[in-house]
Amino acid sequence: MRIGEAAAAAGCTPRALRLYEQRGLLPPPGRTASGQRDYRPAEVARLRVIRELLGSGFTIEDLRSCADRLHLLTQDPPPRCGAADAPEGSGSGVVGRRLAILDAEIDRLTRLREDLARRAFGDRAGADPPPYEPVPVTHRSPAAPPAPATP
Known part of the structure; x- marks a missing residue:
C-alpha cells in the first residue's frame, strides 16, 4: 500500500511516517516500479506499535534506542517486557x-x-x-457564526 494509505491505516500522517523512517524506527519500505513507497502489512503493524508507544509517553529517542527490538511488540501476544525476564539490552x-x-x-x-x-x-x-463545576470546553470552528445572545 502507498504512503497515504499506510499512514491512514496507522492513524498518522505521511509526514510522520517519513520522520519515523528517517529516525530509524521504521525500515525503508519497498518501492513500486514507479519508485513510490510500498508498505506491507507488517510495516503498518510496526507503525501502529510505534504510534501506541509514542502515545504512552515514549519519545522518538526512547524508541530509537531499542528500535531493533520493536518487532517483538508486533507479535500476538507480545512478549513480556518485565525487567526480571528481559535479556540484557x-x-x-x-x-x-x-x-x-x-x-x-x-x-x-x-x-x-x-x-x-x-x-x-x-x-x-x-x-x-x-x-466544583468543571469549566465546559466548547469547540467551534473559526468559520462558525457566533452563538446567538441569550436574553
Missing part, C-alpha cells in the same frame, strides 16, 4: 526510565493540585474537597 532500561519520568510528573502534578486546593479551600483542603 532489551530496552527494559528505556521502559524503567520512562516510568520514572511519568512517576515524577505524577508527583509534581499531585503536589500542584494539593497546593491549589490548600490555597482555594484553606483548612478544608485535607478533607473531602467541596464539589
Whole structure:
C-alpha cells in the first residue's frame, strides 16, 4: 500500500511516517516500479506499535534506542517486557526510565493540585474537597457564526 494509505491505516500522517523512517524506527519500505513507497502489512503493524508507544509517553529517542527490538511488540501476544525476564539490552532500561519520568510528573502534578486546593479551600483542603463545576470546553470552528445572545 502507498504512503497515504499506510499512514491512514496507522492513524498518522505521511509526514510522520517519513520522520519515523528517517529516525530509524521504521525500515525503508519497498518501492513500486514507479519508485513510490510500498508498505506491507507488517510495516503498518510496526507503525501502529510505534504510534501506541509514542502515545504512552515514549519519545522518538526512547524508541530509537531499542528500535531493533520493536518487532517483538508486533507479535500476538507480545512478549513480556518485565525487567526480571528481559535479556540484557532489551530496552527494559528505556521502559524503567520512562516510568520514572511519568512517576515524577505524577508527583509534581499531585503536589500542584494539593497546593491549589490548600490555597482555594484553606483548612478544608485535607478533607473531602467541596464539589466544583468543571469549566465546559466548547469547540467551534473559526468559520462558525457566533452563538446567538441569550436574553
